[in-house]
Amino acid sequence: MHMSDALVSPAVGGVMWAATSGLTALAARRLERADDDRRVPLMGVLGAFVFAAQMVNFAIPGTGSSGHLGGGLLLAILLGPGAAFLAMASVLAVQALFFADGGLLALGCNVFNLGFFTCFVAYPLLYRPLAGARPGPGRLVLASTVAAAAGLLLGALGVVLETSLSGISTLSPGTFAALMLPVHLVIGLVEGLVTAAVVLAVRRARPEVLAPASAPARNLRPLVLGLAAAAALLGTAGAWFASTRPDGLEWSVARASGGQPAAAPESRLHALLARVQRATALLPDYGFPGRAAAPAPAWPAPSAGASLSGLVGGLVVLSCSTAAGLGLRALRRRRASR
Amino acid sequence: MGRIEATLAHLGSLDELARRDSSATRLDPRVKLVATLAFVAVVASFGRLELARLAPLALYPLALAALGDVPWRPLLLRLALAAPFALGVAAFEPFLDRAPAVTLGTLAISGGLVAFATILAKFALTLGAGLLLVATTGFDEVCVALRRLALPRAVVAQLMLTYRYLFVLAEEAARLVRARALRAPEGRRLSLSGAGTLLGQLLLRALARAERIHVAMRCRGFDGRLPVRRAWRLGPGDAAFAAATLLLLLAARAADLPALVGGAITGALR
Amino acid sequence: MSHHLVAVQDLRFVYPDGTAALEAVSFAIHHGEAVGLVGANGAGKSTLLLHLAGVLLPTAGTVRVGDWPVTRETLPHVRRSLGLVFQDPDDQLFMPTVEDDVAFGPTNLDLPPAEVEARVVAALDRVGALHLRRRPPHRLSGGEKRAVAIAAVLAMSPDILVMDEPSSNLDPAARRALISHLRTFEHTKIVASHDLDLVLDVCARTIVLAGGRVAADGPTAEVLADDALLARCHLERPLRLQGCPRCGAR
Numbered sequence: 001m002h003m004s005d006a007l008v009s010p011a012v013g014g015v016m017w018a019a020t021s022g023l024t025a026l027a028a029r030r031l032e033r034a035d036d037d038r039r040v041p042l043m044g045v046l047g048a049f050v051f052a053a054q055m056v057n058f059a060i061p062g063t064g065s066s067g068h069l070g071g072g073l074l075l076a077i078l079l080g081p082g083a084a085f086l087a088m089a090s091v092l093a094v095q096a097l098f099f100a101d102g103g104l105l106a107l108g109c110n111v112f113n114l115g116f117f118t119c120f121v122a123y124p125l126l127y128r129p130l131a132g133a134r135p136g137p138g139r140l141v142l143a144s145t146v147a148a149a150a151g152l153l154l155g156a157l158g159v160v161l162e163t164s165l166s167g168i169s170t171l172s173p174g175t176f177a178a179l180m181l182p183v184h185l186v187i188g189l190v191e192g193l194v195t196a197a198v199v200l201a202v203r204r205a206r207p208e209v210l211a212p213a214s215a216p217a218r219n220l221r222p223l224v225l226g227l228a229a230a231a232a233l234l235g236t237a238g239a240w241f242a243s244t245r246p247d248g249l250e251w252s253v254a255r256a257s258g259g260q261p262a263a264a265p266e267s268r269l270h271a272l273l274a275r276v277q278r279a280t281a282l283l284p285d286y287g288f289p290g291r292a293a294a295p296a297p298a299w300p301a302p303s304a305g306a307s308l309s310g311l312v313g314g315l316v317v318l319s320c321s322t323a324a325g326l327g328l329r330a331l332r333r334r335r336a337s338r
Numbered sequence: 339m340g341r342i343e344a345t346l347a348h349l350g351s352l353d354e355l356a357r358r359d360s361s362a363t364r365l366d367p368r369v370k371l372v373a374t375l376a377f378v379a380v381v382a383s384f385g386r387l388e389l390a391r392l393a394p395l396a397l398y399p400l401a402l403a404a405l406g407d408v409p410w411r412p413l414l415l416r417l418a419l420a421a422p423f424a425l426g427v428a429a430f431e432p433f434l435d436r437a438p439a440v441t442l443g444t445l446a447i448s449g450g451l452v453a454f455a456t457i458l459a460k461f462a463l464t465l466g467a468g469l470l471l472v473a474t475t476g477f478d479e480v481c482v483a484l485r486r487l488a489l490p491r492a493v494v495a496q497l498m499l500t501y502r503y504l505f506v507l508a509e510e511a512a513r514l515v516r517a518r519a520l521r522a523p524e525g526r527r528l529s530l531s532g533a534g535t536l537l538g539q540l541l542l543r544a545l546a547r548a549e550r551i552h553v554a555m556r557c558r559g560f561d562g563r564l565p566v567r568r569a570w571r572l573g574p575g576d577a578a579f580a581a582a583t584l585l586l587l588l589a590a591r592a593a594d595l596p597a598l599v600g601g602a603i604t605g606a607l608r
Numbered sequence: 609m610s611h612h613l614v615a616v617q618d619l620r621f622v623y624p625d626g627t628a629a630l631e632a633v634s635f636a637i638h639h640g641e642a643v644g645l646v647g648a649n650g651a652g653k654s655t656l657l658l659h660l661a662g663v664l665l666p667t668a669g670t671v672r673v674g675d676w677p678v679t680r681e682t683l684p685h686v687r688r689s690l691g692l693v694f695q696d697p698d699d700q701l702f703m704p705t706v707e708d709d710v711a712f713g714p715t716n717l718d719l720p721p722a723e724v725e726a727r728v729v730a731a732l733d734r735v736g737a738l739h740l741r742r743r744p745p746h747r748l749s750g751g752e753k754r755a756v757a758i759a760a761v762l763a764m765s766p767d768i769l770v771m772d773e774p775s776s777n778l779d780p781a782a783r784r785a786l787i788s789h790l791r792t793f794e795h796t797k798i799v800a801s802h803d804l805d806l807v808l809d810v811c812a813r814t815i816v817l818a819g820g821r822v823a824a825d826g827p828t829a830e831v832l833a834d835d836a837l838l839a840r841c842h843l844e845r846p847l848r849l850q851g852c853p854r855c856g857a858r
Contacts, residue, residue, distance in 0.1 A: 005464035006457045007427060010383045028490035037562040038552050044499020045548040049541060052507040055342045056515060058533035066527060069537060086493060090500040097472050098349055100420035100465035105378045168386045169427050170434045197534020202541055209545060317393040317596045325400030332407060478704030498704050505746040506698050550699040553663050557692050559716030566708050
């Protein structure tokens with residue numbers, strides 16, 4: 001579910017970075033003010049735990065594939081929402097930098113999708129009310145699976161929205177969502193089950209470890225602020241996007257259909273995807289390539305000559321860059337061997 | 339090699355690269371960090387069909403890799419292994435966009451293929467830049483650079499401790515997994531409940547370790563902060579690197595260099 | 609007048625769950641002494657060390673370190689005089705690089721940067737680890753980690769050095785290096801260890817704990833040769849004091 005920089009536009013990436021930074025600063029300030037220095041090593045070690053836990057694969061029953069713990073809900077249960085959000089952010093940052101698991105521009109999106117929805121939405125609004133003060137195993141499993149599934153579904157929706165608003169991929173939001181959501185529902189349920197199993201194991205050995213019941217009213221403020229900020233920023237970005245690119249997604253639709261009428265070849269894949277999209281009809285406003293009568297594209301159609309020279313130029317420049325890189329390396333080696 | 343061991347080895351090798359002495363590792367970490375972020379933003383700013391215009395930007399990672407004497411093969415391997423999620427989404431492009439975007443004589447290349455290639459190129463460029471950043475800058479230096487660039491203290495402390503202890507915990511996880519595997523029937527993968535027990539064990543150990551670390555911190559006067567000091571001073575090399583990167587990014591963004599070059603060549607050929 | 613540097617009087621400690629860990633423990637350690645603390649697992653060695661550092665506070669009895677009775681208020685002062693080296697160096701090396709770890713203590717003492725740097729260099733040099741200063745801790749061997757952990761404590765210039773199982777997980781060469789370094793330290797030393805040969809090499813005096821009580825307190829050579837005592841306390845002689853493997857002669 002990690003988004004790559006390749007599919008994110010600077011506008012969307014920037015907006016999500018701003019939202020995530022705001023939440024991070026808010027969470028960090030509250031923690032620093034709380035003046036409990038036990039949390040520093042605890043949060044650090046738990047971040048490392050989630051990282052290590054994600055490397056432990058287990059078999060998902062029913063499917064043939066394997067999965068691993070995401071960790072957001074578990075962290076929230078152990079640390080509370082703010083600290084858990086920071087811990088998730090640190091895990092995602094290490095993954096992005098060292099494992100190219102998610103881009104740097106998209107890091108804001110990824111932290112938001114995987115951290116905000118689990119720690120600030122699913123945990124306080126679903127897990128806490130469902131679990132109550134001292135849940136028995138059954139209640140724990142219920143609360144955990146519902147919260148984890150919801151968190152992951154919301155995160156998946158976030159990915160769909162951010163990808164669509166970026167306008168790099170032609171995949172329509174409806175189709176994308178239809179592909180993402182069922183998978184992430186299953187992943188979310190599994191995450192909930194494993195989280196519950198871990199919480200039960202820990203509770204048996206060390207019951208005092210689980211997050212103390214702090215006043216829910218205080219926990220809602222970062223949530224409300226986060227949602228409001230994100231909504232405002234996304235709304236602004238959406239409006240900006242719409243104003244600079246009046247066709248927006250229609251533009252990509254038009255691009256996709258090349259400005260030609262619906263006589264564009266409809267492959268079987270097209271038809272299948274169209275049927276899926278019609279069946280789910282999640283975002284019925286968004287058209288599907290080839291279905292809507294495409295308006296004249298706002299962008300000039302590429303001429304054969306211009307694009308050929310573009311390609312040639314690109315290859316030449318790339319070769320020069322590579323040669324420069326190789327030359328630089330060889331020069332350094334020769335200098336080093338002297 | 340088990341998955342955990344492979345992960346640790348990869349982290350270790352990137353770490354090792356960053357500890358060597360080269361022009362790239364001697365550059366100020368703040369400059370490298372800002373340059374990387376700017377580079378990524380510029381790459382992301384190109385449209386889905388602007389494949390050719392990405393070409394000049396390849397100079398940045400190539401030059402940085404050369405300056406840091408970073409071996410290409412492990413980096414390319416890591417890129418290839420990186421989350422195929424983005425590529426999965428990109429793979430739809432050739433099917434969704436069949437209108438010709440480029441024609442070479444009688445050969446027509448669809449917009450979808452170009453878009454797919456563009457996404458791949460962006461993927462390689464942005465992720466390559468990120469990997470090169472950590473291959474030429476120790477993670478501790480990245481953290482200090484972030485702090486100097488006004489990231490909150492609690493966030494930097496979190497990053498440093500997570501990085502420090504993931505090695506310790508990953509090794510413990512590997513031991514637990516190995517111990518369990520030695521007792522499990524041939525080839526049986528870890529079940530859901532087995533995972534819960536194993537991860538529960540790992541978590542209990544982590545919690546105990548966190549308490550011991552806290553005690554050790556208090557015994558040496560811990561007051562809530564993890565102070566790191568580095569004597570960094572910006573030098574002419576940093577200025578040159580920053581200027582060159584800025585020039586490259588502005589030029590690539592402002593002018594369609596490949597079109598100019600290509601136009602000149604195809605014009606001369608006529 | 610001899611100055612008691614560490615004085616423990618009738619120390620009693622009971623864990624929150626009711627387990628009695630220490631009972632009527634009393635001893636006094638003087639400036640410059642090297643004292644070994646031995647006992648079976650669960651005898652209370654680590655618990656006692658934690659009391660010396662003020663990590664645990666007594667249920668009854670008193671602990672004095674230097675001029676200070678160990679209480680919650682005096683902890684900062686106590687920790688300036690007494691440095692505790694933990695059993696697992698990974699718990700103690702939590703900063704990104706070796707020099708950051710060794711600088712942690714002096715920085716928290718609010719020393720000026722130049723002084724901090726001087727202490728870091730001196731401490732690392734003392735344990736022979738100066739060449740490791742820029743390494744991250746996860747790239748150190750067991751012996752190197754141990755040395756750096758000791759340096760991190762030395763950098764605070766304590767009067768008393770307390771160590772919990774310093775030779776555990778060390779290979780023979782690293783262990784020998786540790787022993788030679790310890791013998792050169794002029795600090796007052798308290799070393800809790802299962803490694804009885806190390807205690808024999810480093811400590812002139814030994815306290816034996818059994819079941820939370822002091823079973824013996826005297827010169828190492830005598831205490832560690834008292835077979836009856838050792839047997840009662842689930843211990844045995846250091847290998848060096850055991851019979852010749854070939855002819856059995858003592």
